[in-house]
Amino acid sequence: MSLRCSARIETRNFDVRFSLSAGETVAVMGPNGAGKSTLLGVLAGLLRPDSGSAALDGRTLYDDDAWLAPHVRGIALLAQDALLFPHLSVLENVAFGPRSAGVPRSAARQAALRWLREVDADDLAQRRPANLSGGQAQRVAVARALAAEPALLLLDEPLAALDISMAPLLRRTLRRVLAGRSAIIVTHDIVDALLLADRVVIIDGGRIVEEGPTRSVLERPRSSFAAGLAGVNLLTGATIPGGLLTPSGIQLAALQDQDFPPGEEAAAVFSPRAVSVHRLRPTGSPRNVLPVTITDLEQHGARTTVRAGHLSAEITTASAAELDLLPGAEVYFSVKSAEVSIYLR
Amino acid sequence: MTGTYSGVPRWLLAVAVVGALFLVVPLGAIVLRVDWARFGELVSSDSSRAALLLSLQTSATSTVLCVLFGVPMAFALARTRFRGQRVLRALVLLPLVLPPVVGGIALLYTFGRQGLLGESLRVVGVDIAFSTAAVVLAQTFVALPFLVLSLEGALRTAGTRFETVAATLGARPTTVLRRVSLPLVGPGIVSGAVLSFARALGEFGATLTFAGSLQGVTRTLPLEIYLQRETDPDAAVALSLVLVAVAVLVVAVAHRIHEGSTQ
Numbered sequence: 001m002s003l004r005c006s007a008r009i010e011t012r013n014f015d016v017r018f019s020l021s022a023g024e025t026v027a028v029m030g031p032n033g034a035g036k037s038t039l040l041g042v043l044a045g046l047l048r049p050d051s052g053s054a055a056l057d058g059r060t061l062y063d064d065d066a067w068l069a070p071h072v073r074g075i076a077l078l079a080q081d082a083l084l085f086p087h088l089s090v091l092e093n094v095a096f097g098p099r100s101a102g103v104p105r106s107a108a109r110q111a112a113l114r115w116l117r118e119v120d121a122d123d124l125a126q127r128r129p130a131n132l133s134g135g136q137a138q139r140v141a142v143a144r145a146l147a148a149e150p151a152l153l154l155l156d157e158p159l160a161a162l163d164i165s166m167a168p169l170l171r172r173t174l175r176r177v178l179a180g181r182s183a184i185i186v187t188h189d190i191v192d193a194l195l196l197a198d199r200v201v202i203i204d205g206g207r208i209v210e211e212g213p214t215r216s217v218l219e220r221p222r223s224s225f226a227a228g229l230a231g232v233n234l235l236t237g238a239t240i241p242g243g244l245l246t247p248s249g250i251q252l253a254a255l256q257d258q259d260f261p262p263g264e265e266a267a268a269v270f271s272p273r274a275v276s277v278h279r280l281r282p283t284g285s286p287r288n289v290l291p292v293t294i295t296d297l298e299q300h301g302a303r304t305t306v307r308a309g310h311l312s313a314e315i316t317t318a319s320a321a322e323l324d325l326l327p328g329a330e331v332y333f334s335v336k337s338a339e340v341s342i343y344l345r
Numbered sequence: 346m347t348g349t350y351s352g353v354p355r356w357l358l359a360v361a362v363v364g365a366l367f368l369v370v371p372l373g374a375i376v377l378r379v380d381w382a383r384f385g386e387l388v389s390s391d392s393s394r395a396a397l398l399l400s401l402q403t404s405a406t407s408t409v410l411c412v413l414f415g416v417p418m419a420f421a422l423a424r425t426r427f428r429g430q431r432v433l434r435a436l437v438l439l440p441l442v443l444p445p446v447v448g449g450i451a452l453l454y455t456f457g458r459q460g461l462l463g464e465s466l467r468v469v470g471v472d473i474a475f476s477t478a479a480v481v482l483a484q485t486f487v488a489l490p491f492l493v494l495s496l497e498g499a500l501r502t503a504g505t506r507f508e509t510v511a512a513t514l515g516a517r518p519t520t521v522l523r524r525v526s527l528p529l530v531g532p533g534i535v536s537g538a539v540l541s542f543a544r545a546l547g548e549f550g551a552t553l554t555f556a557g558s559l560q561g562v563t564r565t566l567p568l569e570i571y572l573q574r575e576t577d578p579d580a581a582v583a584l585s586l587v588l589v590a591v592a593v594l595v596v597a598v599a600h601r602i603h604e605g606s607t608q
Binding site for chain 2: 044045046069070071072073074075076077079081083085086087096097099100101144145148150154
């Protein structure tokens with residue numbers, strides 16, 4: 001069950017090349033409007049790209065000449081809303097896929113019951129979708145998608161419409177049923193990516209800007225989006241001896257295990273907790289001092305996050321009060337070079 | 346009455362009452378004019394029964410035709426995109442605003458003996474004008490847009506999300522239509538059919554122009570009422586009441602369906 005695809009859509013400024021190996025689950029993340037849903041639409045057959053090609057298990061989904069309709073692709077799509085057919089019972093909803101594939105009625109019902117049991121929803125079989133809670137409905141929708149026995153399962157923010165209290169339960173179910181299954185899950189939630197996916201792909205501006213195993217992307221983010229996810233500061237630029245120089249002229253010193261050749265494209269990462277905030281330019285051991293303007297302050301109990309554009313510092317609320325920090329104030333962020341890691345891009 | 350503040354000015358309600366009276370009082374006037382002693386006799390005369398029977402038969406037939414052709418038309422208008430679609434929609438809905446007598450003339454010059462298709466039809470032995478078939482065609486011509494319009498609206502409201510899901514679950518377009526689209530807009534089809542039936546039942550101008558007024562063949566209830574008005578006004582009033590009753594029934598059914606679908 002391997003997938004490879006490339007697609008270009010001029011009007012959406014979308015140009016993505018993507019592949020998935022058998023049994024792999026990939027999380028697709030990125031800002032709103034980045035093209036995540038476009039990717040799913042292209043794979044499901046709801047959008048026809050201007051050019052490109054895709055093949056699932058060696059079977060062509062589309063290329064410059066051919067185009068497979070959605071119903072013959074073997075790709076099921078699970079959306080944010082459960083979208084259960086309101087005029088059918090839960091059991092008939094789940095049996096819809098098998099029935100469409102020509103399975104006789106009673107066998108289709110057997111299969112439906114089996115899948116409902118798989119997601120712990122067999123007690124809902126005779127209910128109407130209108131009488132289900134959001135979490136129950138989404139659970140049934142998962143069973144319905146799986147009952148169609150798709151070669152590839154697409155999930156478009158499947159947990160986004162659920163209550164915070166319901167999401168963990170369904171996430172656990174998804175984790176169980178997605179194991180060993182080829183799936184692509186679009187999500188905004190870093191927890192989904194960590195728990196459900198083997199690999200994460202970051203899309204921004206219609207392009208894949210970063211991809212890799214979920215943990216390593218979060219630990220060593222290279223795109224600003226991934227860095228924001230992981231709650232770290234990220235500056236990109238070129239390597240210089242002993243550090244990094246950004247296009248805007250900021251020099252960051254880093255304590256490196258190895259020396260990178262100068263002039264390479266690189267990213268510097270440091271934790272907001274490693275940043276201290278000063279009203280006056282500090283003199284002392286920190287080698288990195290960045291003059292910034294505060295854009296935002298977020299208080300979380302005893303801790304306050306001080307944001308200045310893409311950068312952030314996490315300090316105690318007491319010191320934030322002592323420094324009399326306000327948005328618009330010009331301050332200095334300092335960070336020890338020992339806290340800065342540099343990665344080649 | 347829910348007891349919540351409505352904020353509607355009183356003078357507006359006064360104008361609304363005048364408008365409502367304008368619609369309701371004439372109906373009361375019919376009821377008051379009915380000669381109840383002769384009512385049974387008047388509505389069960391040979392000509393009345395023939396007209397009522399013909400009206401019900403032709404209206405039922407044209408309603409079936411409206412559903413058979415209107416449902417695909419509504420799907421084509423609501424679910425596909427093609428060049429000239431807006432123009433086509435305007436043309437299809439034209440009979441709604443066209444004077445029915447003009448529709449009758451148009452049909453006459455299409456299916457009539459000297460019409461566009463009439464001569465070819467006559468060669469194969471089909472003569473439509475001034476037959477019961479002509480009544481059905483006239484009624485279908487004026488009623489079809491009602492079904493198309495109401496179903497197209499229902500389809501647009503329903504959206505395509507369920508249909509998309511059904512397709513990704515492996516359902517062929519015909520299966521999606523049969524198991525998802527049609528059941529979802531079922532109430533829209535029924536209320537469209539009820540509206541079409543009502544419009545067909547009341548058809549007068551196009552029928553008279555295209556089909557004429559032959560008792561038992563093309564003289565439907567509205568035509569009969571119009572004729573009786575000259576000779577026996579009491580019979581015309583009695584038959585009018587029958588049509589009012591049918592109309593009330595139709596409105597009640599359509600309303601119930603609408604309530605049911607919005608629950």
